[in-house]
Amino acid sequence: MRGVTRLFGVGTTEVHALDNVDFNVHTGELLLLVGPSGCGKTTLLSVLAGILDATSGDVDVFGTRIDQLSQQEKTQFRRDNIGFIFQQYNLLPTLTAAENVAIPLLIHKVDFEEAVAKARVYLEKVGLAERADFLPSQLSGGQQQRVAIARALITEPRLIVCDEPTAALDGETGKMILEMFRSTALTSDRAIVVVTHDSRIFPYGDRIAEMLDGRILSIHQNEFTPAHRAFLL
Numbered sequence: 227m228r229g230v231t232r233l234f235g236v237g238t239t240e241v242h243a244l245d246n247v248d249f250n251v252h253t254g255e256l257l258l259l260v261g262p263s264g265c266g267k268t269t270l271l272s273v274l275a276g277i278l279d280a281t282s283g284d285v286d287v288f289g290t291r292i293d294q295l296s297q298q299e300k301t302q303f304r305r306d307n308i309g310f311i312f313q314q315y316n317l318l319p320t321l322t323a324a325e326n327v328a329i330p331l332l333i334h335k336v337d338f339e340e341a342v343a344k345a346r347v348y349l350e351k352v353g354l355a356e357r358a359d360f361l362p363s364q365l366s367g368g369q370q371q372r373v374a375i376a377r378a379l380i381t382e383p384r385l386i387v388c389d390e391p392t393a394a395l396d397g398e399t400g401k402m403i404l405e406m407f408r409s410t411a412l413t414s415d416r417a418i419v420v421v422t423h424d425s426r427i428f429p430y431g432d433r434i435a436e437m438l439d440g441r442i443l444s445i446h447q448n449e450f451t452p453a454h455r456a457f458l459l
């Protein structure tokens with residue numbers, strides 16, 4: 227992002243949710259975004275993922291200026307390149323966990339049986355193999371969140387953006403999910419950005435960006451090494 231500003235409201239209610247933000251994510255990294263409530267983290271993720279338009283500034287994702295795409299082109303770009311995990315899980319209530327996870331593949335016209343079979347593999351990765359045929363209403367909040375995580379990963383998107391992915395998870399499951407992000411969704415040409423308040427997962431970030439009042443205060447290399455992470459598991 228270069229000089230990205232996002233305003234909400236007008237006049238006395240105007241809020242600079244993002245205030246002239248310059249922000250780089252490197253391929254091959256898991257970047258953690260931290261900062262107090264209301265500082266602009268969700269807005270930044272939404273603009274990065276092309277869900278929300280910037281008021282001004284450049285947003286370049288893997289060489290595509292997404293701020294210059296039409297809405298239709300942006301939808302296509304998101305489908306092909308970006309996985310989202312937001313705080314609302316947005317699971318379809320009448321579909322099973324496996325069918326929910328399969329949705330992105332069905333949108334890509336993958337055959338139903340093949341899509342559901344791959345969905346079962348991803349549910350296994352998030353520790354939910356036994357719950358594949360349950361409806362969302364039969365799952366706990368943390369289990370629903372893991373279904374949403376499997377759904378975001380199934381198309382193997384190059385960029386994954388997550389807003390508080392571990393909020394509803396116990397410590398061990400949260401670490402398992404972050405470890406899984408690193409092992410299955412992070413390669414030299416992919417990247418993951420995670421908004422979190424959860425200090426238990428700080429060791430899993432390669433860099434940590436701190437936000438305050440719509441600005442990036444600092445981005446620093448994480449002192450935790452892979453060896454530290456292995457020790458924590």
Ligand SMILES: Nc1ncnc2c1ncn2[C@@H]1O[C@H](COP(=O)(O)OP(=O)(O)OP(=O)(O)O)[C@@H](O)[C@H]1O
Nearest residue numbers: 234235241242243262263264265266267268269270
């Ligand atoms: N749709 C909207 N309309 C008006 N103001 C908004 C809207 N969305 C966000 N804001 C404002 O923009 C600012 C940044 O909000 P944002 O949700 O990005 O913060 P956040 O850091 O993700 O907060 P939290 O950690 O509480 O989720 C806040 O002051 C918020 O009130």
